[in-house]
Amino acid sequence: MFKKFFISKILFLQLITFCIFQTEKSNAFIPYYNLPSKRFLNLNGSEIGKKAYQLLYFGQLKEGLALAKLAISLNPEDENLWTLLAEAQINNKLFNEALLSIKKGKLINPLNSELYFAEGSIYISQNKKQKAIKSLKRGLEIQPKNTNALFQYGNIFLMEKYYEKALNQYNKIIEIKANFWQALNNKGLIYFERDERLLAINNFTKAIEIEKNAESMLALGISLKNANRTKKDEFYTQYEDVAREMVKHRRRLKGKTVFCNCDDPFESAFFRFFVLHFNKLEIKALVTTCFDESSFAGREYPLEGMTGAYKAVVTEVPEISLIRPDGSLDLEPLFAMPGNSLERLQGDGDFRSLECRELLDSADVVATNPPFSLFREFITQLVEYEKDFIILGNMNATTTKEIFPLFRDNRVWYGETIRSGDRKFHVPDNYPLNAASCGVDESGRRFIRVKGVRWFTNLETNQRHTPIELTRHYSPEDYSHFENYDAINVGRTQYIPCDYDGVMGVPITFLDKYSPEQFEIVMLANGNARTNVSPEVLAQVNYHAHAEDRGGVGIINGKRVYARILIRKKLS
Numbered sequence: 001m002f003k004k005f006f007i008s009k010i011l012f013l014q015l016i017t018f019c020i021f022q023t024e025k026s027n028a029f030i031p032y033y034n035l036p037s038k039r040f041l042n043l044n045g046s047e048i049g050k051k052a053y054q055l056l057y058f059g060q061l062k063e064g065l066a067l068a069k070l071a072i073s074l075n076p077e078d079e080n081l082w083t084l085l086a087e088a089q090i091n092n093k094l095f096n097e098a099l100l101s102i103k104k105g106k107l108i109n110p111l112n113s114e115l116y117f118a119e120g121s122i123y124i125s126q127n128k129k130q131k132a133i134k135s136l137k138r139g140l141e142i143q144p145k146n147t148n149a150l151f152q153y154g155n156i157f158l159m160e161k162y163y164e165k166a167l168n169q170y171n172k173i174i175e176i177k178a179n180f181w182q183a184l185n186n187k188g189l190i191y192f193e194r195d196e197r198l199l200a201i202n203n204f205t206k207a208i209e210i211e212k213n214a215e216s217m218l219a220l221g222i223s224l225k226n227a228n229r230t231k232k233d234e235f236y237t238q239y240e241d242v243a244r245e246m247v248k249h250r251r252r253l254k255g256k257t258v259f260c261n262c263d264d265p266f267e268s269a270f271f272r273f274f275v276l277h278f279n280k281l282e283i284k285a286l287v288t289t290c291f292d293e294s295s296f297a298g299r300e301y302p303l304e305g306m307t308g309a310y311k312a313v314v315t316e317v318p319e320i321s322l323i324r325p326d327g328s329l330d331l332e333p334l335f336a337m338p339g340n341s342l343e344r345l346q347g348d349g350d351f352r353s354l355e356c357r358e359l360l361d362s363a364d365v366v367a368t369n370p371p372f373s374l375f376r377e378f379i380t381q382l383v384e385y386e387k388d389f390i391i392l393g394n395m396n397a398t399t400t401k402e403i404f405p406l407f408r409d410n411r412v413w414y415g416e417t418i419r420s421g422d423r424k425f426h427v428p429d430n431y432p433l434n435a436a437s438c439g440v441d442e443s444g445r446r447f448i449r450v451k452g453v454r455w456f457t458n459l460e461t462n463q464r465h466t467p468i469e470l471t472r473h474y475s476p477e478d479y480s481h482f483e484n485y486d487a488i489n490v491g492r493t494q495y496i497p498c499d500y501d502g503v504m505g506v507p508i509t510f511l512d513k514y515s516p517e518q519f520e521i522v523m524l525a526n527g528n529a530r531t532n533v534s535p536e537v538l539a540q541v542n543y544h545a546h547a548e549d550r551g552g553v554g555i556i557n558g559k560r561v562y563a564r565i566l567i568r569k570k571l572s
Contacts, residue, residue, distance in 0.1 A: 048074065061091045072101075079109040086118045095122050113143035120152055129156050129354070147173045147180055154186065160354045161347030163190045181210040193292075193348070235425035235450070237369045237392055239269040244417040245455050246273060246367065249390055252459045253281050256388075259363035260288040261351045262370040262378070265312035265342070270367055272329060278317040286314040287359055292348035309349030311359070315339035351378060360385055365459075367391065372450075376402045379456065383411070390415060390457040394450065398508060399524060399563055401532045403456075407511060408521040415455025416463045419512050423453040467518040470498035483555040485525060486542035487566055501571065503541050505554050505564030519567045526563035527551040541566055 048071040068088040072081045082105030089098035099122060105115045116139030123132035136153045140146065154169030167190055170183040188203035246253070260270040265288040274286045292309040316339045322330045335342050347353045351360075351370065360366070360381070366389040370378040375393045380402050382389050397403050406412035422437065427446050433439065437449035472478075474497035479488040487503035490496050493510045505525060514521070522541060523533045529543070529552020546555045553560045 061088070064088050065092050065094075077108060079105040079112045079115065082108070083112065083114045083118060086115070090118065090122060090125075095126060098122055111142055113139040113146065113149075115139075116142070117146065117149045117152070120149070124152065124156065129160065132156055145176050147177050147183075150176075151180070151183060154183070157346075158186060158190065161350065162355065163193070163348075164346050166190060179210045181207040184210070235369060235372070235427060235448070236264070236267060237269050238424055238426075239272060241392075241418065241423060242269045242273045245390065245415050246277075248416045248461065249457075249459050250281055252388070253283050253365060255282060255284050256364035257285040257287065257362065258283055259360060259366050260286070260368045261349075261356055261360065261366065262291065262368045263288050264290045265310055266290075266329075266331070270369070271312065274367075275314060275317060275322065275329065275334065278314065279319070284315075284364075286312075287363060288312045288314075289345065289349045289351075289356060289359065291350060292345075309345040309347060311341075311343055311345050311349075313341045351381065357381075357385075360387065364388060365390070372397075376400050379403060379406075379412070388459055390455060390459055393454060393456050395452040395454045395508065395511075397456075398454075398511060399526055401528060404524050404532075407514075408523070410516050412456055412458055413461075413464050413514070414511060415457045416461050418454055422449040422451045424449055465515055465517060467515045468493065468496065468513050470496055472497045474500040480556045482525075483558070484544055484546040484549050484552075485554060485566065487554075489554065489556055489561065489564065501569055503566050503568050505561075505566055508563060508565065510565055510567070518570060520570055522566040522568060524563060525552055525554045525566055527553055529553070 048067055051067055065085075065088040068081070068085040072078075072085050075081055082101050086098040086101040086105070089095070089101060099119065102115050102119050102122075105112060109115075116135045120132045120135035120139065123129070123135060133153070133156055136149055136156075139149055140153065143149070150169050150173045154166045154173070157163075157166035157169065167187060170187050173180050173183040184203045184207040188200045188207065191203060192200035258274055260268065260274070263270050265271050268288065271286070271288045274281070274283065278286065288311070290310045312335075314334065316337050318333050318337065320333065322334060324330050334340060345355055347355045349356065351357075351374075364387070366382055366387050369392040372394050375397045379389075379391070379393075379397075382391075383406065398407060403412065424447050427448055433446060433448070438447065440446055472495055474488075479490065479497070479500075481488055482505060485503070485505065487505050488500065490504050490506045493506060493513055496504065496506065503522060523529065523537050527550050530538070530545070531551070533552070543552070548558060548560055549555050550560065554564050555561070
């Protein structure tokens with residue numbers, strides 16, 4: 001029945017179609033609707049786009065986004081509307097959606113510069129500076145005199161402290177548009193950072209004359225604050241300490257490019273050691289950088305009478321003595337050799353800058369004395385770049401969440417030559433000498449003494465595989481048991497019992513003698529244990545919270561003890 005009905009309907013439609021085609025083929029059998037033309041929709045889309053732009057301009061971001069979406073639905077072939085939609089999405093912090101809009105706009109017109117500029121803005125907000133540079137550069141190839149894009153480009157260089165490149169961009173802007181006060185303001189910031197005060201004042205003044213704004217004055221205030229900061233951890237390692245440790249790693253240094261960042265090519269003991277032993281160690285190259293604010297920079301070998309951030313590259317050393325009668329290095333014959341170079345850095349020489357990261361990427365081994373206050377950040381960067389290193393730091397850093405896991409997983413350990421006592425460091429002339437351990441040596445240089453200094457490295461050493469000689473025997477009377485861990489407390493490393501196979505809490509100084517073949521490091525029991533240790537590990541040591549442990553510190557007789565490393569012997 002259904003089949004018969006369906007066939008009859010088909011035949012009826014065919015008949016109707018035939019009759020219609022005979023009378024008015026243009027209508028077929030489709031009903032007529034009064035739909036707007038494509039041109040009409042496109043025009044309306046453009047008009048709505050204008051209204052969306054006005055809303056965005058006056059800060060009505062959500063309303064502007066809604067109209068931009070409506071505009072693009074009416075005219076999806078207009079790349080300018082895709083740009084508008086992307087800008088609306090950027091203003092509403094919908095960055096991923098904005099990137100999709102830009103991609104669609106590029107498909108329509110890959111030569112629309114505004115799309116690349118919008119893309120660059122997104123990447124800047126996401127701190128993806130290399131991608132931002134690529135997008136802005138492509139847009140400027142299409143529209144080279146776009147001042148806003150040039151400003152964004154310059155700001156990336158400014159953020160990375162590539163001051164010369166930033167200045168070039170700002171000067172291009174001012175040549176095109178003399179009243180672009182933001183470029184003048186940022187030029188003032190650069191000159192102030194470079195201690196060129198008159199030029200800084202001149203540019204700040206010009207910016208304020210064009211636009212009476214508070215930004216230039218605020219920038220000046222911030223610059224003053226930054227310029228007057230005193231570096232409290234600008235320590236210069238003694239040559240003897242460098243030499244004693246580095247000779248232990250001579251086999252690991254052979255044929256390698258050594259990078260000494262956070263140093264001074266002309267005052268550093270690291271630079272001096274590697275230059276004097278370059279040929280004997282058979283290293284491939286030495287690269288040393290100096291931070292712009294180093295108070296020692298440029299004293300011994302000034303570059304064209306200027307101070308600032310330098311890069312010294314040494315690929316060969318002459319077979320002559322480079323030591324002058326007064327003990328200083330004779331650098332003239334060194335940098336006269338064609339394979340060596342000395343040049344000012346674009347930025348300030350900070351190890352976190354893009355410029356120094358690029359040098360790090362091309363190096364094999366890092367050897368330096370980083371600022372103690374930035375030690376965790378510094379070593380995290382080395383691990384990220386998967387570099388070999390031998391660096392000086394304070395053992396207090398060992399207990400931090402960034403560094404202790406590296407010790408636990410045998411990715412970092414102590415060097416060979418410093419295990420106790422304090423170390424002497426030279427400091428700048430303006431460093432306050434307000435402690436008994438500070439003073440002035442026979443040469444007139446200021447120094448301080450710092451306790452708990454250690455070499456941190458991932459270069460293999462023989463010493464760390466030497467087992468600890470264990471002579472004590474376990475008895476419950478001699479070893480207290482933690483109340484919040486299933487572990488015994490061992491007050492000194494030499495007290496580790498030879499016949500106890502359970503978990504033991506040992507002092508931080510245990511790491512000075514730790515052998516990974518003899519012991520397994522389980523965790524660090526300190527105030528951050530509950531947040532920095534996995535629940536699985538806490539379960540292994542039967543951790544249970546105690547009212548006095550304040551996050552995981554071991555408790556004995558109701559009282560907290562010093563931070564302890566929980567270890568267990570490896571069974572043979």
